[in-house]
Amino acid sequence: MTTPASGRPLRILQVMRAPVGGLFRHVADLSVELSRRGHQVGLVVDSLASDSQTQDKLDALSSNLALGIHPYEMPRLLGPGDAIVPIKLGGLARRLGIEVIHGHGAKGGFHARLAARPKPGSGVYYTPHGGVLHFSTTSTSGRLFHRLERLLMRRTSAIIFESAYAQATYSRAIGKPTCATSVTYNGLREDEFDPVWPEPDAADFVFIGELRRLKGVHVLLEALARVLNTAGRPATLYIVGDGPDRAEFEAMAHDLGLSGQVTFAGAGPARQAFRYGRCVVVPSLAESLPYIVLEAAAAGRPVIATRVGGVPEIFGPAAERLVPAGDAGALSESMQRVMSEHSIAAAEAVMLRGYVRENFSSARMADAIEALYLTAIG
Structure with a gap:
């Protein structure tokens, strides 16, 4: 374990829906690296997407999650339950003393930013991972998610894009971000x-x-x-x-x-x-x-x-x-x-x-x- 760049460990909550594919790979690698640097990390995932393979992946990651794994129901499509998850998430963040919330994908980003900030001065981040960028601008669900994206920018400390392509696509489909942005590439282990x-x-x-x-x-x-x-x-x-x-x-x-x-x-x-x-x-x-x-x-x-x-x-x-x-x-x-x-x-x-x-x-x-x-x- 190395000394955190801040001189003290941050308390970080990563939020995502289904722990599969490249999105989960990114969150897992990021969590491991942050944990090695002395930060305390927790993970929120969708309880509905659990299967034997998913549980094996989470079990393998758990030793790097000092703040634990917290499952909530997060269906892929918007529904009534999506009004409850941000409330639960905000409560969890307060109990854990979270300083940084980072949402990944359309649903993870939605809940992370809609949740009340756990404390003054905390940061709320969002990485689309394709997610909302794949929604059609002509479909009802696409228009709804894109409108939500524009509304949630004011609650976002920064949007972290995994490529310049994703950043350009976001600006075309949704609008130029009014919050800070960064292009930070996915990375591989040594x-x-x-x-x-x-x-x-x-x-x-x-x-x-x-x-x-x-x-x-x-x-x-x-x-x-x-x-x-x-x-x-x-x-x-x-x-x-x-x-x-x-x-x-x-x-x-x-x-x-x-x-x-x-x-x-x-x-x-x-x-x-x-x-x-x-x-x-x-x-x-x-x-x-x-x-x-x-x-x-x-x-x-x-x-x-x-x-x-x-x-x-x-x-x-x-x-x-x-x-x-x-x-x-x-x-x-x-x-x-x-x-x-x-x-x-x-x-x-x-x-x-x-x-x-x-x-x-x-x-x-x-x-x-x-x-x-x-x-x-x-």
């Missing part, structure tokens, strides 16, 4: 920068993620049908993940004559999955700041990704290598290039790993957010 080498019998490519059309798996399958490996044979693909469109993608692979080239392996840890392919492909049609791109780059794997969301910010000076989303032809060309130019792809992976290490560490992320917390409490 051990995640250890290289991961492919198995001798690894596939040419690996996809890791949820099996739904938004992730571009159908585009990847179409592109794969056009790619040959270095031996002049059809390239192979290892798919790690599950989701609502898995059956559709399996049928598509069969119809394209790819059954012998594509393996659907089911869900599994990303870092382990990097061993099953020589190049990681992220063909998403939309993203915010995807952890899978950060993780693959940190592991030293060649990465092919689409130009969506904050992905260009991850690639930095190499952003020109990104592929237009939904373009199977351009994707196949990029995949063929990796097959044909192994040494160049390997050199590019080394450079990308270095750039990510310099700009996307969890310590750097915590430094920036801790500094913002301290600004609010003076």
Whole structure:
């Protein structure tokens, strides 16, 4: 444990809804880093989203949460219960002597900012994580959430965006924030920068993620049908993940004559999955700041990704290598290039790993957010 930058530990409450995906990964990493710095952290989560896997994640995190885990009912859509949670949250913050409340995602940010400030001089922060940015400006729920966002700015010490893309999207959809803002990138732990080498019998490519059309798996399958490996044979693909469109993608692979080239392996840890392919492909049609791109780059794997969301910010000076989303032809060309130019792809992976290490560490992320917390409490 290190000495807090404030000279004394802050009492911090992180608020989120479902503890899943990149949002939970961010909150968990931030909580661990803050705890290591001597701060006392508590976590509020949705009691309705609990399952065995969720509970395992929370149990693993609990040792870094000196102020405990507090479940409340937080349905994804707005409802009558949302009038009660901020009252309970405000009471909890007062009992725990909270100085900083940080809401994550649409619901977490809503409740964190609507709750009464626990004490004068306390700070209230909000990180959208995509969340409200994904609501349509023409839908009833989208218009309602966007109106709430504008109203809640006055109760916000600062909005912390995970990418410049998210900041620009927020300003377009909702309006330029009237509170302070910051762009603070998600970060990875130091051990995640250890290289991961492919198995001798690894596939040419690996996809890791949820099996739904938004992730571009159908585009990847179409592109794969056009790619040959270095031996002049059809390239192979290892798919790690599950989701609502898995059956559709399996049928598509069969119809394209790819059954012998594509393996659907089911869900599994990303870092382990990097061993099953020589190049990681992220063909998403939309993203915010995807952890899978950060993780693959940190592991030293060649990465092919689409130009969506904050992905260009991850690639930095190499952003020109990104592929237009939904373009199977351009994707196949990029995949063929990796097959044909192994040494160049390997050199590019080394450079990308270095750039990510310099700009996307969890310590750097915590430094920036801790500094913002301290600004609010003076």
